[in-house]
Amino acid sequence: MISIDHLTKTYGTFTAVDDVTFTARPGRITGFLGPNGAGKSTTLRILVGLTPPDHGTAHVLGHRFRDLPNPGIDVGVLLDASAQHAGRTGREVLTIAQRTMGLPARRVPQLLETVGLTEDEAGRRLRDYSLGMRQRLGLAHALLGDPDVLVLDEPANGLDPAGIRWMRDLLRDFADRGCTVLLSSHLLHEIEVLADDLVVIGDGRIVAAGAKTDLLAGAGTQVATRHPAALAAALDSAGLTHHRTDPTPGGSGLTPTVLHVEADAEAVGHVAWTAGVALTELRAADGAGLEEMFLALTADTQRDAHPTLHHLSRQGAVT
Numbered sequence: 001m002i003s004i005d006h007l008t009k010t011y012g013t014f015t016a017v018d019d020v021t022f023t024a025r026p027g028r029i030t031g032f033l034g035p036n037g038a039g040k041s042t043t044l045r046i047l048v049g050l051t052p053p054d055h056g057t058a059h060v061l062g063h064r065f066r067d068l069p070n071p072g073i074d075v076g077v078l079l080d081a082s083a084q085h086a087g088r089t090g091r092e093v094l095t096i097a098q099r100t101m102g103l104p105a106r107r108v109p110q111l112l113e114t115v116g117l118t119e120d121e122a123g124r125r126l127r128d129y130s131l132g133m134r135q136r137l138g139l140a141h142a143l144l145g146d147p148d149v150l151v152l153d154e155p156a157n158g159l160d161p162a163g164i165r166w167m168r169d170l171l172r173d174f175a176d177r178g179c180t181v182l183l184s185s186h187l188l189h190e191i192e193v194l195a196d197d198l199v200v201i202g203d204g205r206i207v208a209a210g211a212k213t214d215l216l217a218g219a220g221t222q223v224a225t226r227h228p229a230a231l232a233a234a235l236d237s238a239g240l241t242h243h244r245t246d247p248t249p250g251g252s253g254l255t256p257t258v259l260h261v262e263a264d265a266e267a268v269g270h271v272a273w274t275a276g277v278a279l280t281e282l283r284a285a286d287g288a289g290l291e292e293m294f295l296a297l298t299a300d301t302q303r304d305a306h307p308t309l310h311h312l313s314r315q316g317a318v319t
């Protein structure tokens, strides 16, 4: 569990983090999103004791990071994969951490294997590592102490497509074992696939936080069927608001009729299944994707804001 409570950080007259409150819960992956300069890294740095806050608290497993006696076995941290001595080999970096944490020596080869670094690569100096190799080593470092919490800043940075898939599986498995994952990323597709909960920050303030399905449900679901009357009746019974969206309504049984429903796809699919209505299409309505939500929520704070996005409504719970 990670608890951030009314956290504020100012640099001179500039407020980088402004009264930020959110939690990242065990068994869930929490995606931390925001435009460049929004305050994500500053928040994560405060969380792991690298930057002191002006106000508020940041707790991991109920403690300030600095009060954890052996933090590496409770919290795995990857903030900057390049922040290691460039003259050390990958194996040396892990061995130093393994000894500092008092872990058995076998953890080093185990973790090298987990993150897919070969013997040969582990013996190279970090200055000769590719970005993706550095990232894999950083993940090995974070996972070395078998922690219950992971705090990762842009973990997919530099990973190739297979590496991103691998990291996704690794983090899912980690969360499914009841651990807590907090990760920041600009890769919205990755977050959309991976995260259970979302926290969106803009100009240092939280603009939305909650379960991904709730936040993305705002724009509703598009559903098509050759049995619109039966589906409409079932949706009415379930109390779900809906309307037809096809310009020339079908209903002949040959052309599917398209309905827009103000609920998420899972709820609509369940209603259709329960009523025995076959669907030809079931998907989040246009504009319901994470990218649209992100741009709409942060439109006021985007340095490259698109003017029309300012007109999109804000959605989601603001803490």
Ligand SMILES: Nc1ncnc2c1ncn2[C@@H]1O[C@H](COP(=O)(O)OP(=O)(O)OP(=O)(O)O)[C@@H](O)[C@H]1O
Pocket: 011, 016, 034, 035, 036, 037, 038, 039, 040, 041, 042, 043
């Ligand atoms: N030590 C510092 N002194 C002055 N300003 C700082 C300092 N550290 C961060 N900032 C400012 O705080 C703001 C938030 O920075 P932060 O690195 O937290 O953003 P971010 O959301 O992680 O951005 P990005 O997505 O670009 O990594 C920025 O305007 C940054 O310039």
